[in-house]
Amino acid sequence: MSTHHRNNPVDLLVIGAGPVGLACAISALRQGLSAKVIDKGALVNSLIGYPTQLEFFSTPELIEIGGHPFATQRYKPTREEAISYYQGVAKAEKLDLRLYERVLALEGEVDHFVVKTDQDQHPCRHVVIATGFFDIAKMLGLEGEEEPRVTHYYKEPYPYTGRHVAVVGGKNSAAKAALDCYRNNAQVTLIHRGPELSDRVKYWLRPDLENRIAEGSIKAYFNTAIRKIEDRSLVLETPNGEVRIDNDFVIAMTGYQPNYDLLQTLGVEIGDDPARTPLFDPVTFETPRPGLYIAGTVCGGLHTGRWFIENGRHHAEQIALHIATGKAPEVDLGAKNWKTAE
Numbered sequence: 100m101s102t103h104h105r106n107n108p109v110d111l112l113v114i115g116a117g118p119v120g121l122a123c124a125i126s127a128l129r130q131g132l133s134a135k136v137i138d139k140g141a142l143v144n145s146l147i148g149y150p151t152q153l154e155f156f157s158t159p160e161l162i163e164i165g166g167h168p169f170a171t172q173r174y175k176p177t178r179e180e181a182i183s184y185y186q187g188v189a190k191a192e193k194l195d196l197r198l199y200e201r202v203l204a205l206e207g208e209v210d211h212f213v214v215k216t217d218q219d220q221h222p223c224r225h226v227v228i229a230t231g232f233f234d235i236a237k238m239l240g241l242e243g244e245e246e247p248r249v250t251h252y253y254k255e256p257y258p259y260t261g262r263h264v265a266v267v268g269g270k271n272s273a274a275k276a277a278l279d280c281y282r283n284n285a286q287v288t289l290i291h292r293g294p295e296l297s298d299r300v301k302y303w304l305r306p307d308l309e310n311r312i313a314e315g316s317i318k319a320y321f322n323t324a325i326r327k328i329e330d331r332s333l334v335l336e337t338p339n340g341e342v343r344i345d346n347d348f349v350i351a352m353t354g355y356q357p358n359y360d361l362l363q364t365l366g367v368e369i370g371d372d373p374a375r376t377p378l379f380d381p382v383t384f385e386t387p388r389p390g391l392y393i394a395g396t397v398c399g400g401l402h403t404g405r406w407f408i409e410n411g412r413h414h415a416e417q418i419a420l421h422i423a424t425g426k427a428p429e430v431d432l433g434a435k436n437w438k439t440a441e
């Protein structure tokens with residue numbers, strides 16, 4: 100570590116350059132603090148990983164950060180518009196970004212922290228963990244799941260034209276992927292462990308998918324799990340016994356979870372509730388480790404729909420105020436579920 104580093108700790112080091120991490124850095128700057136953002140991937144890495152043609156559920160003003168206006172072509176932003184918006188904001192704010200640098204450890208204590216990455220060491224007074232939930236997919240636990248024909252990150256339907264595709268899951272991502280693939284001439288089978296589609300499926304997707312299932316254009320198996328991935332087929336365990344179906348690709352839309360190993364390595368305690376919620380103060384977002392904060396989706400633990408951009412961006416203001424003034428006001432941050440919100 101250079102002397103320069105040691106002598107110049109940044110006031111706030113943010114881990115994760117997602118929308119909420121960026122908002123945290125901007126709120127810190129607004130409070131007259133210095134800030135640095137480190138991400139193991141690209142700027143807004145999670146958004147880059149979303150389906151290519153994704154349209155946000157949120158209207159643009161609800162995912163703005165730092166008061167920068169977000170103008171879009173249509174009612175809802177596309178993935179590309181959102182990526183360029185956050186890039187523009189980061190540039191306008193001249194954020195100190197360290198990209199493609201992975202945080203590995205946190206040493207020291209408040210005012211004297213050192214964040215260790217795979218490339219450097221960063222002295223800092225305070226730390227925010229805003230690492231999201233999109234890096235670790237919930238696995239099906241099957242042999243063959245690591246093969247390229249199985250993906251947990253659906254991008255676009257075109258590779259699947261003329262092929263047998265199994266879409267696993269019963270929520271929005273599965274519904275969207277199944278419909279897209281069907282409309283691009285794939286033979287789609289939807290496999291869901293629940294008895295029916297989730298009631299969170301958006302009202303404009305649900306009838307479309309239900310009608311395709313009813314007319315037989317998309318084959319659906321409910322109360323069903325994949326038992327085995329074979330060479331060109333899958334073995335399903337259905338309520339009526341084992342069924343073997345032709346298969347070329349599996350799109351597993353079974354959700355994601357925060358990186359608990361990383362959280363624990365960084366000194367975040369995890370609650371013993373079913374959602375395994377990290378422990379933090381609900382007003383200041385400080386964890387029991389003084390000077391260490393947590394923000395954005397990661398705050399919800401396994402409940403990954405609790406905090407999203409719309410409400411998670413407000414964590415930033417609370418955290419920056421707390422660091423700058425030692426207190427933060429009690430406000431309603433609007434914990435709702437983006438999967439059910441319109």
Ligand SMILES: Cc1cc2nc3c(=O)[nH]c(=O)nc-3n(C[C@H](O)[C@H](O)[C@H](O)COP(=O)(O)OP(=O)(O)OC[C@H]3O[C@@H](n4cnc5c(N)ncnc54)[C@H](O)[C@@H]3O)c2cc1C
Pocket residue numbers: 114115116117118119120121137138139140141142143144145146149150153154155156157162200201202203229230231232233234272358361394395396397406407408409410411437
């Ligand atoms: C398909 C889809 C559609 C969505 N639509 C909406 C919507 O319409 N409206 C809405 O409000 N929300 C929506 N969401 C949810 C929203 O995208 C997330 O809530 C949001 O990305 C959370 O932001 P974040 O900053 O907390 O985390 P993220 O955006 O996930 O950012 C976390 C960052 O941390 C980085 N990171 C992780 N580990 C490390 C490490 N060890 N070192 C350094 N960096 C690390 C990651 O690379 C990543 O860039 C959607 C999500 C999905 C999957």
